[in-house]
Amino acid sequence: MSYRALIVDDEPLSRRIIHTFLRDEPALEVVGEAANGTEAVLQILQLRPDLVFLDVQMPELDGFEVLREVWPYHQPFVVFTTAYDAYALRAFEVSATDYLLKPFDRLRFQQAVERVKQPLALAQRRDAAARPALPPLLAAVGPPAPGFLHRLLVKEQRRLFFVKTADILYFEADRNYLRVHTPTHTHLIYQSLTQLEPQLAPLDFTRISRSCIVGLNHVAELEAYFNGEYLVKLHNGETLKWTRTYRDNLGAFHGAPS
Known part of the structure; x- marks a missing residue:
């Protein structure tokens, strides 16, 4: 062994x-x-x-x-x-x-x-x-419970369309709004992170700071930074900061709900 x-x-x-x-x-x-x-x-x-x-x-x-x-x-x-x-x-x-x-x-x-x-x-x-x-145990548990968001309705000028949550890199708070970042666009919606967070699947998203929720499937790696904080590097090259206040959410990085 x-x-x-x-x-x-x-x-x-x-x-x-x-x-x-x-x-x-x-x-x-x-x-x-x-x-x-x-x-x-x-x-x-x-x-x-x-x-x-x-x-x-x-x-x-x-x-x-x-x-x-x-x-x-x-x-x-x-x-x-x-x-x-x-x-x-x-x-x-x-x-x-x-x-x-x-x-x-x-x-x-x-x-x-x-x-x-x-x-x-x-x-x-x-x-x-x-x-x-x-495997039998996982089968008995069944699929994830319904109720989490699979898409967001976004309005831009006179146009309404859906954005799949699977395509979202991260959500960023901007006063009374949220910036929804995807690999190709950034959309603005009227909602707070506190309102949005319980609607997101905890195995797919986790909060890393007061102003940011990241899509875990888009995280390439974590890098130790300073004073218990981390740098979150995304597959598209962007870097976010995982602050010490939200360090308890680290379990989400390897599949445990935060």
């Missing part, structure tokens, strides 16, 4: 040491690294690693804040790494598999890896056993 590991530490030397030690662990594949808490949240949601080697003290978000952000959407096994033993009790309170106190040597690191291998194997077998039941 092989498992996906993510290394999170703001010190490049610490990341290199862990990466070097993991070369002796063929069952663990390093799928990414993060240098601060914001990057860690993004990497965990995107890469969905089985195991995270997680520093505690980092810029922007500490290790515990990172877990609080991702836990509703993905729950990896965690080995904390830190230079401070004061966090040990709190680490095990949040179900950390192990706690590596820096500087740790190769033997202590191997002990931590051995400790996590058995629960990793059990979790993988449990997930594999559950997979055959997923």
Whole structure:
């Protein structure tokens, strides 16, 4: 069995040491690294690693804040790494598999890896056993509930026409109006984001700021920005800002309703 590991530490030397030690662990594949808490949240949601080697003290978000952000959407096994033993009790309170106190040597690191291998194997077998039941379960749930908007009625001069919501890149508030951005046009409608938001399918749209709702199917990638914020890059090249206030909506990025 092989498992996906993510290394999170703001010190490049610490990341290199862990990466070097993991070369002796063929069952663990390093799928990414993060240098601060914001990057860690993004990497965990995107890469969905089985195991995270997680520093505690980092810029922007500490290790515990990172877990609080991702836990509703993905729950990896965690080995904390830190230079401070004061966090040990709190680490095990949040179900950390192990706690590596820096500087740790190769033997202590191997002990931590051995400790996590058995629960990793059990979790993988449990997930594999559950997979055959997923298609019938999804079929029983049925199609999405009706009621969400599939198109908007737009008026331009004397002309009325429909815009499919699937074609909308994002909605942008403009005082008492909304700008509806599509790949080819921008339309203006008289409505507020607060009125519109509950009418949109949560798996297709999510609010990223006070003035913007983005169409998730048009998002190419997220980039960690500053102070817990992200840059949202669309397939057409436009860039929007996902503000810290709406960071709880990050689950929508990988298919969980916000």
